[in-house]
Amino acid sequence: MGVLDSKVPQGPLAEKWVSHKNEINLVNPANKRNIDVIIVGTGLAGGSAAATLAELGYNVKTFCYQDSPRRAHSIAAQGGINAAKNYQGDGDSDYRLFYDTVKGGDYRAREANVYRLAEVSGNIIDQCVAQGVPFAREYGGLLDNRSFGGVLVSRTFYAKGQTGQQLLLGCYSAMNRQINRGKIKSYTRHEMLDVVLVDGKARGIIARNLVTGEIERHSAHAVVIASGGYGNVFFLSTNAMGSNVTAAWKVHKKGAFFANPCFTQIHPTCIPVSGEHQSKLTLMSESLRNDGRIWVPKKLEDAKAIREGRLKPTELAEEDRDYYLERRYPAFGNLVPRDVASRAAKERCDAGFGVNKTGEAVYLDFSDAFMRYGREAVSTQKIENASEEQIRELGVAVVEAKYGNLFQMYEKIVDENPYKTPMKIYPAVHYTMGGLWVDYNLQTTVPGLYAAGEANFSDHGANRLGASALMQGLADGYFVLPYTMGDYLANDIRTGPISTDLPEFEEAEKNIRGQMERFINTKGTKSVDYFHKRLGKIMWDKVGMSRNATGLKEAISEIKALREEFWKDVRVPGIIDGMNPELEKAGRVADFLELGELFAKDALHREESCGGHFREEHQTEEGEALRDDENFMYVAAWEYTGEPADAVLHKEDLVYENIEVKTRSYK
Amino acid sequence: MNLTLKIWRQKDAASKGGIQTYQLGGVEPDMSFLEMLDVLNQELIDKGEEPVVFDHDCREGICGTCSLQINGEPHGPDRGITTCQLHMRMFKDGDTITIEPFRAKAFPVIKDLVVDRSSFERIQQAGGYISVNTSGNTQDANSIPIPKDKADAAFYAATCIGCGACVAACKNASAMLFTSAKVSQMALLPQGEVEADRRVLAMVEQMDKEGFGNCTNTGACEIECPKGISLENIARMNREYLRASVK
Amino acid sequence: MAKSALLKSSLAKKYWMAFTGLFLCLFLVGHLAGNLQLLAAGEGARDQFNEYALFMTTNPIVRVLSIVTFASILFHVIDGIILTVNNRKARPEGYVSFKPSTNSKWSSRNMGILGTVILAFIIIHLINFWGQMKFGGLDDTVYQTANGETVKDLYTLTIRTFQDAEMGLIWAIIYLIAMIAIGFHLYHGFGSGFQSLGINHPKYNTFVRRVGVGFAIIVPLLFAIIPFYIYFVLEKI
Structure with a gap:
């Protein structure tokens, strides 16, 4: 096993987490008051961890570079959050969510971690609803679900196109409660610039106050890195302008291994680049693929004509369009996982079928959805002899209710009306599956140093499924770290305050x-x-x-x-x-x-x-x-030795005992 | 496009600031407003000057970090958007654009166009939450059915991004729209109803302490709000507060 | 906490503003109903109006109401001043460029100025009539009531004021200006009062708004007509 010990508990898959929780050490409430925890990053993972650890009684300090924890980039997640609630009765279960996630990740994730994720997923929804997160509901008053790429069930909970925002605000409200109680001290406009190790253990950080410029020392008994992903290494990505790798990279340089950095998700439905001045890219929820159909022209000359503005996409006959995802992957069609959809778009554009000036865009077309929903509305509203135009209008109204904010966003940026002409999309860097290597307890290779959310490498393998990032961030923060950190901190009850x-x-x-x-x-x-x-x-x-x-x-x-x-x-x-x-x-x-x-x-x-x-x-x-x-x-975990080029590779072999490793096929 | 930019420059909180004028060429209509400022900053850096500091982060209109009073309006002349979603096609060649920080006693300027909005944080910390613990041992999510219209109304109130445009637009620098959005979200849901009285009293008390002005129902906040938060929320808070304070 | 909340908080100030404002709207209706009697012509007009004036000055319930009205005006003014001062303080450094006209109505932003005009008018109005009634000036015209009492003749005073060869038209114009101010004040204030008290419901908002607009136009208009009617139309006395 080398130097990497994943610390996965023994026993059957479905019992590992429960028995682990039963066996690990706890810290008694009186002692928790004497223990400090630093959390870097206040998105879903960091914020939820902070709220729960403070709730348990630890003294928590949170750090974020934004002017408020609520502005962490989790807020931009649109589509939804997965949970194996099986409210729809369509055959969902913890196992199926686990299976889909491992398969979606192309068999490069650790089984036990993913199963635990699926196991606590339902709890997340309960927790969020109790906190007042206003998820979408049906007329009966119960929660609504939708389906997402790469799966065959409807298990995604959502709040219009603003699920991340609502979840983060829920999490932030839990933080606020603890801030009000004095259990969390929130340092905003602060950036962590280094971790401090004492006797090989993480014992604090160096942070810069971004307002005064002061360089501050903060000590603690454990440090959590929840600083998100590193997609901004590409300059253009859907990440926030400030999203960065510094916290994760600095701890890597102090001894934490960095795992699978090359596993990066390119999201298929982003607004294409418009020019040299572009500072960032905007994503549109993958949920659009539920109703939109993706295509490029079948003939190269048509593509050329469209690029040169001589032909409008709406003028192109049905038989001259190539719905390439439906053609290549009949079983999943437009709902193939993100990596597959992105590559397919690139393949078509590289072959010369791109549809914008730069040749790097494909169409996402809702005209079929307008008609389909329109016919549905006609029948429910008992309208007789409806004209094509009338049907379309009714359908547009349905689509507007579902995706109105996304359509509006598109129109503001591109200056084209997506109800009249198909949207143009192109893949963009979105999420990084790689990150700090962590064991089953989410501890890095440095004792007392933990990593959660996108900052760690753990649950998504080589590709993340839609609506799984929010799930993982909240699972790590609300339900995993608070237990596993206790196991480590139990040895620190006599340490006392750490001097800076x-x-x-x-x-x-x-x-x-x-x-x-x-x-x-x-x-x-x-x-x-x-x-x-x-x-x-x-x-x-x-x-x-x-x-x-x-x-x-x-x-x-x-x-x-x-x-x-x-x-x-x-x-x-x-x-x-x-x-x-x-x-x-x-x-x-x-x-x-x-x-x-x-x-x-x-x-x-x-x-x-x-x-x-x-x-x-x-x-x-x-x-x-x-x-x-x-x-x-295997997981490739890199050890820093002075220069990136000299990084030493450590392998954690992945063992699949509960899942049959297959070629991933969405045909 | 060529533009004349009049921008508020201020070294730090303690210094006195003033408007400085810059000429900027090569602006394209497809640029966002902040990308236009990026271009200006690049020019300033190349000339060895200090770039203009402004708040921004997600650049897709959801984080609420960007602010700016542009030609006398928060987030500029367009509606239903934040500054980062404002595009230069809203302006013409030769335009003069005045760019100032959001102004309010409760939003002191930190530097140039950056203001400190931590007063909003403290309002939320005073009671903008439901007091449930985060153990996950709460009841099943579907055990509390919530009428769709209530859930939707709570959602619309909850879409507030906390940018502060409501305060900036209000002639009284009042934070009523912001505070009421949070109060409303919780008051509309059965989960939040339990401690609704305590919440509204505490949040309004904090809001007053921060030095925001009073609402005079001009409705400017609703018009300028990038998320279209409705004045109905303010009325709901008025109602909630009245009920809580006569009890 | 709850008690001080109802006195000191920003919202409490708003409730009082709304409450007194809406009460004063009711007062306007009552006052208008009385004044409209001035439009009547002929012999009976003087009797009718003076009897009405007598009732208004002697009836105990009306007296209480009039005290409440004065108190409301006072409260509305003081509260308004406090609010305005607070609101000024909330933005110590103003904008170089501020375009509120793009997002709000003129009347809503100028309630203080409108209120000041109205206050000035109320003072003038009180001096013109109430002061004369209370503190002399009417000795030459008295009115014999049905019970045989002698009281001051408010009807004649009013008609003479507005029929005065030199000042009559000027008074009418001053009153007109004041009524325009009241109109704009009501145009915002009526709906605003409901909003401040939390009465806002999508189903009824349109109704409240329409009533408010109607009120803001009709009530001041009727008030404003009276002096001009007296000056131009009514038989000279």
Whole structure:
């Protein structure tokens, strides 16, 4: 097993979590009052962990770079949250959710973790409803569900297109309750810049107050990293502008292994890039694929005519359209998992069928849905002799009620009316399955250092299914960490407060200050964004949706060179002791420039195609991903040794005892 | 497009600020407003000047971080959107655009266009929650049926993103729309009804402490709210508070 | 907490504002009903109006109501001043560019100015009539009631005021301006009062709004007609 011990409990799959909870150590309530926990990041994972740990009695300090915990990027999740409630009676169960998630992740996730996730999923919904999260309901007053990509049941709970927002506000309200009680101290506009290890254990962090610029020391008995994913290494992604890898990367440099960095999800339904000035990409919920049909023209000349504005998509006859997902994957059609849908779009666009100026867009068309819903409305409203136009209008109203906010968002950005002409979409970087390696207890390879939510690598394998990120974040925070951390903290009841005057804190603070000074004093010629954009281009072109050995090798050396150039030539205006967003960005991009290289290295070493990782050398004749279970059914956990290039690979073999490993097929 | 930008610059909370004028060329209609500011900042950095600091994060209109009073209106001239969703096609070549921070005693300026909205946090901390523990051992989610119209109304109140445009637009810098949205969400749901009285009293008390103005029902907040939060929520809070305070 | 909440909180101030405001709307209706009697012509008009005036000054219930009315005006004014001062304080540094006209109605933003105009008018109005009634000025015209008592002749005072060769039309115009101010004040205030008291329901909002607009137009209009009618139409006395 090497140095990686996953600490998965013995026993049958369905009993592991219960028996584990029964066996681990607890901290008595009086002692909890003497234990401090630091949580970095206040999205669904960090926020829920903070609320529950504080509820249990620990003293919690939370840190977020935003001006409020409520603004963490979990808020932008649209579609929904999965839970194996089987309210629809369509055959759902914990096992089926577990099975779908493992299969959706292309058999690269740890069985026991995923099963636990499925097991607590129902609890999440109960918890959220009790907190006042206003999920969508049916007229009978009960909760409504919808289906999402890659599964055959309806298990997704949602609140219009704002599920993430509602869940995060629920979680934030639970935090607020604890803030009001004095059990959580919330540090907003603070960025964690390093973790402090004392005797090999995580004992605190160094954070910068982004308003005053002050570099602060905070101590605790354990530290949780819940800082989200690293999709912004691509510069353009659907992540928030501030989303960054710094917290995760800094702990990686202090000894926490980084797992599967190359597993990145490219989301198929995003609004295409409009120009050079673009600062970020906007996603539209995958739920649109429930009713929208994806197509490109069948003939190259039609595609060309559309690109040049000579032909309108609405003028193209039905038989001249290629509904390529329905053609290639008849069983799942437009509802194939994200990685499959994204690659299929890229394949068509690379073949010259793209439909916008840059040739990087496909259509998402609701005209069939308008008619289908319209006919339904005609029959329920008992309208006789309805004209085509009338039917369409009725259908538009139904679609508007379901997806109105998304359609409006599209129109605001693109300036085209999606009720009249099909939407244009293209894949964009969205989520990172990789992250800090954690064991069953969500502890990293550093004792006392935990990672939760998108920041860890754990549950989604090589590809995440829709509506599973919210589930995982809340499961980790509400129901896993509060138990598993107790097991570790039980040994700390006699430790007492940890001094921030320890030399380890001093050393860490000195290093951070040194880095800041170096940024300011470099006085180079190029802005931070200049480097970030160049990094993003390398990543997208060579480490993006499809990868090959040559490109990856080039990427590795280009990133390394870019990193050297960055440190020589970056220009960071302003001061350290005050608000300075350029300085913040410089620190983040410096870390992305290191992560990017490890990312490419990981992608190069993984000689197979699985989930979000597609190697051109490894595909079937029809262009489907070709997995290599014999050689790569493991988690690649990288140990930092000084340079990303020198990172040491550790393997955690994945064992599937409860699931038959198959070729993932959605045909 | 070529634009004249009049932007509020202020070194820090303690310093006095003022309007500075910048000329900016090469603006495209497809750019978002914040991307236009990115271009300006890039030019400033290249010239060795300090870029304009403004709050922003998700850039898709949901996190509520971005603010800005643009030509006298929060989030600019378009409706139902945040500044990050405002596109330059709303402006014409040669326009002059005035960009200021949101102004209120309870929103002190931190730097340039960035304001401190922690007063909103404290209002929520005062009672904007339902006091259930997070054990997950609550009753089954479907054991409390909630009429769809109530659930929907609670949802619409809950879509508030806490950006502060309501305060910025209000001639009295009142935070009634924000506070009432939170109060309404909980008051409309059976789960939240139990402690509705305590909640509304505590939240209004905190709102007053923060130094927000009083509501005079001008309705500006509702018009400028990027999420279209309805004045009905304010009436509901008035009702809830009246009921709670006569008890 | 609950008790001080009803006195000191921002919302309490709003309730009082709404409550007194809506009460004053009722007062306007009563006052208008009385005044409209001035439109009557002929011999009986003087008797009718003076009897009415007598009733209004002697009936104990009306007296209580009039005290409540004065108190309401006072409260509405003081509360309004407090609110305005607080609201000014809530934004110590103003905007360089502020375009409230894009998102709200003029009347809703200028209740203070409108209120000040109305207050000035009330003072003038009281001096014109109430002061004259209470503190002399009417010695030459007295009115003999049905019971044989002698009281001051308010009818003649009113008609003379507005028929005065020099000042009559000026008074009428001053009253007209005041009524326009009241109209705008009501245009916002009527609906606003309901909103402040929490009376807002999608089903009835349109109704309340329409009644408010109707009230804001009809009541001041009828008031404003009276002086002009007296000046231009009514037989000179």
